[in-house]
Amino acid sequence: MSKVETPESKTRTNGHAEFPIPYLGRTVRIVGKFENVDMNQSPHPKNQRGELGKPLFNWYHNTVSKDPLTRVSAPNHFADRRHFLSTVVNQAAKGKINPKKVPVNDPAAMARHIKAVARYVGADIVRIADAHPNFLYAAGGGRYVQDGTAKDEYSSYTPEQMSRKFPYIIMATTAWDYNKLQAHRHLIGDAAYHISQIKGNMILKALEGYIKELGYTALRGVAVPQAVGVASGVGELGRNGLVISKEYGARVHMPDPIMTDLPLVGDQPIDIGVDDFCKVCRKCANTCPTNSIPVGDKVVHNGVEKYKINWLTCYKLRPYVHDHWGSCLTCATVCPYTKPKTWWHNMATSSLHYCPYVLRPVLVKFLKWIDDRFWGLVRNARVTWLGYDSGVKPGEHACTVAGCNASHEKAGAKAVTGSVGYYAPLKENTNRFVKREP
Amino acid sequence: MAIRLPWSGKDTHKDDPFWDFFVNTPAADPTNSVIELIRNAPAGNIFPTKAELHTPEITSSHVKGMAQYFGAEMTGIAKLDADAPSNPDQLPFAILCAVHADYDPREAKGIGGQMPVQNGLFITFVLSSWVRELGFRATVVRDANTDALAARAGLGTLNGSGRLVTREFGAGVYVADAIYTDLPLAAGG
Numbered sequence: 001m002s003k004v005e006t007p008e009s010k011t012r013t014n015g016h017a018e019f020p021i022p023y024l025g026r027t028v029r030i031v032g033k034f035e036n037v038d039m040n041q042s043p044h045p046k047n048q049r050g051e052l053g054k055p056l057f058n059w060y061h062n063t064v065s066k067d068p069l070t071r072v073s074a075p076n077h078f079a080d081r082r083h084f085l086s087t088v089v090n091q092a093a094k095g096k097i098n099p100k101k102v103p104v105n106d107p108a109a110m111a112r113h114i115k116a117v118a119r120y121v122g123a124d125i126v127r128i129a130d131a132h133p134n135f136l137y138a139a140g141g142g143r144y145v146q147d148g149t150a151k152d153e154y155s156s157y158t159p160e161q162m163s164r165k166f167p168y169i170i171m172a173t174t175a176w177d178y179n180k181l182q183a184h185r186h187l188i189g190d191a192a193y194h195i196s197q198i199k200g201n202m203i204l205k206a207l208e209g210y211i212k213e214l215g216y217t218a219l220r221g222v223a224v225p226q227a228v229g230v231a232s233g234v235g236e237l238g239r240n241g242l243v244i245s246k247e248y249g250a251r252v253h254m255p256d257p258i259m260t261d262l263p264l265v266g267d268q269p270i271d272i273g274v275d276d277f278c279k280v281c282r283k284c285a286n287t288c289p290t291n292s293i294p295v296g297d298k299v300v301h302n303g304v305e306k307y308k309i310n311w312l313t314c315y316k317l318r319p320y321v322h323d324h325w326g327s328c329l330t331c332a333t334v335c336p337y338t339k340p341k342t343w344w345h346n347m348a349t350s351s352l353h354y355c356p357y358v359l360r361p362v363l364v365k366f367l368k369w370i371d372d373r374f375w376g377l378v379r380n381a382r383v384t385w386l387g388y389d390s391g392v393k394p395g396e397h398a399c400t401v402a403g404c405n406a407s408h409e410k411a412g413a414k415a416v417t418g419s420v421g422y423y424a425p426l427k428e429n430t431n432r433f434v435k436r437e438p
Numbered sequence: 439m440a441i442r443l444p445w446s447g448k449d450t451h452k453d454d455p456f457w458d459f460f461v462n463t464p465a466a467d468p469t470n471s472v473i474e475l476i477r478n479a480p481a482g483n484i485f486p487t488k489a490e491l492h493t494p495e496i497t498s499s500h501v502k503g504m505a506q507y508f509g510a511e512m513t514g515i516a517k518l519d520a521d522a523p524s525n526p527d528q529l530p531f532a533i534l535c536a537v538h539a540d541y542d543p544r545e546a547k548g549i550g551g552q553m554p555v556q557n558g559l560f561i562t563f564v565l566s567s568w569v570r571e572l573g574f575r576a577t578v579v580r581d582a583n584t585d586a587l588a589a590r591a592g593l594g595t596l597n598g599s600g601r602l603v604t605r606e607f608g609a610g611v612y613v614a615d616a617i618y619t620d621l622p623l624a625a626g627g
Contacts, residue, residue, distance in 0.1 A: 068489055068571035069504075072564055082482035083567035085560070088475055095470030102459060113456040120460075121553060122509075177507075195507065195564070202472055202560055209470035210460070210549050386500045387492065404492045 019163065022132045024227075025269030027236040027278070027306065034303035036138035036159055037224055043315050044146060052315070059319035066323060067187050073194035074326045075147045085198045089205045090148020101215030107263040114170065114264065117210060122203045123172035125245055125252060129232035130266035131167050131259060133159035135223050143221030145256050147201070150221040166219060168264040169228045171257045172207055174200040175248040176332075178340045183383035183390040184333040185289070185423050190326045191385070192251075200255050208258055216262040225254035233267045236274035240284040240293050240331035241309035246272045246349045249338030250331070273352030276360040277336065278307065281368055284331035287378050290317050293331060324394040333379045336371040382421040390421035460550035461541055473552060476559045481566070481577065488573030494624040501533060501623065504568060508561040510535035511611070512604065514591025517625040518618065524582055529575060529618040531625065534588040535561045536602065539612040558614025566617045574621040584613040592626055 180192035211218035235245035539554035569576035594604035
């Protein structure tokens with residue numbers, strides 16, 4: 001599908017009176033010519049067309065996971081598509097907008113209501129962004145709902161027209177389970193990621209249906225999730241390219257948000273010191289198995305100043321590790337912001353929020369010292385969950401369930417002891433099969 | 439907006455003028471509800487290779503742990519009567535998952551009031567799919583007398599009107615559709 005270029009959608013420099021350059025917090029700034037992202041040029045659509053090489057194409061289309069839970073929870077690696085909930089709930093919406101519109105006299109009350117509803121249906125973080133053309137996919141590129149479809153009658157609208165007609169974008173997201181995430185690069189970490197992802201898909205679909213029942217339009221697949229995430233204040237953009245939230249750190253999804261004409265009140269970007277922390281920390285860059293995260297400064301990409309990860313090398317690892325895990329998650333796990341939702345974590349992020357800018361480097365160094373001291377420079381905890389054990393070497397089989405006397409044909413590996421998990425491949429192994437960009 | 443103190447208990451949403459609509463007004467178009475989407479989805483195939491299992495007791499605890507991770511507050515396993523008319527495939531066990539219900543979905547017909555049903559369907563859909571991917575049969579049975587089966591599985595007792603009452607939630611509990619399965623399990627709550 002070719003992108004339709006209109007004078008309005010082509011390039012945008014310094015904004016104009018109606019849509020001034022949006023404030024996105026301290027981690028991301030629009031500083032130059034910005035062109036709306038064509039959703040067809042994002043990683044998964046490129047891979048679907050086979051533009052990223054045969055191994056990735058085959059991984060995406062033709063691989064079935066060995067793990068039963070992955071086969072029901074991870075996109076594209078199922079044996080039977082009917083077992084994957086997201087393909088069921090992310091079908092193009094058939095529900096009609098209720099002709100009896102619920103009147104909204106107080107948009108602030110409705111904003112509180114829609115957030116309460118989203119939390120009630122299971123979302124962990126709910127924020128609202130004022131719509132801005134820069135947050136939307138380029139006109140004419142279609143809608144992007146991963147593992148599903150979306151159709152609406154506004155696909156020919158420019159981003160400006162869309163932002164005028166639908167002035168709010170709701171981001172409702174789910175967090176990954178902290179304890180399971182500690183087994184990153186492992187099927188247990190995948191369970192944390194994928195189950196909360198399919199649950200998030202269901203929550204957003206329920207919210208979309210409810211907005212229609214209120215008598216308003218709810219559109220999917222129109223906005224760039226990361227942009228809405230930082231603009232609405234879900235979090236700030238980290239060095240690892242992930243939106244880092246106050247409550248959960250980097251362990252939150254950035255799913256497809258909902259654009260709507262329901263009268264609401266937009267939220268503002270937050271400041272939890274991610275900009276100051278990422279300048280110093282570099283834990284994600286140092287532990288990334290594919291060196292996809294920069295150790296240097298921010299760069300300007302498409303007019304946006306930010307840390308720019310190399311998504312291609314990150315993505316290209318996947319076919320080679322498919323037998324052992326689906327989603328790497330190492331950068332999210334080692335991020336010092338990724339902690340359990342506790343009072344002491346809240347205290348740490350609040351102290352960064354209230355700390356004057358000039359003193360933040362000192363506070364960051366202190367907090368990073370605590371993180372290195374108590375959580376370690378890398379994460380290699382041994383995690384066990386329902387028969388899964390990250391202490392078992394990938395490729396080997398061993399039953400480590402206490403009290404199990406069932407006969408296992410494949411068992412026979414050495415007994416697993418200790419509290420250190422087995423996390424492979426490490427950087428030096430990855431160097432053999434990931435071709436790096438210069 | 440009313441001030442809520444951390445110890446003031448459950449959020450009653452009394453200051454929300456739209457909450458009653460959310461809980462009690464039935465969807466004008468049922469296809470706006472996720473419930474219909476999931477209920478009408480056909481079941482998938484059973485994976486041709488059976489997964490290596492642990493003992494029935496451990497497999498039961500894994501099924502319960504998995505259901506809990508998907509959001510079930512309580513999970514029990516009931517032994518089924520092989521000759522019961524509701525069990526034409528003569529499957530030996532039923533997995534019962536219960537979720538907390540602020541509102542009784544039989545009375546509160548709004549999208550909010552139906553949330554226990556939606557949460558229950560999420561659990562039963564993913565759990566039954568997982569059992570089929572383990573290589574065993576698993577059928578989500580909507581018409582089964584789930585409250586009685588849940589009582590038999592040890593989740594609680596039945597009150598005068600045949601509803602499940604549990605120690606933790608009282609009658610504020612909703613039992614999701616039962617999953618009939620031939621996965622080797624051990625009955626119990």
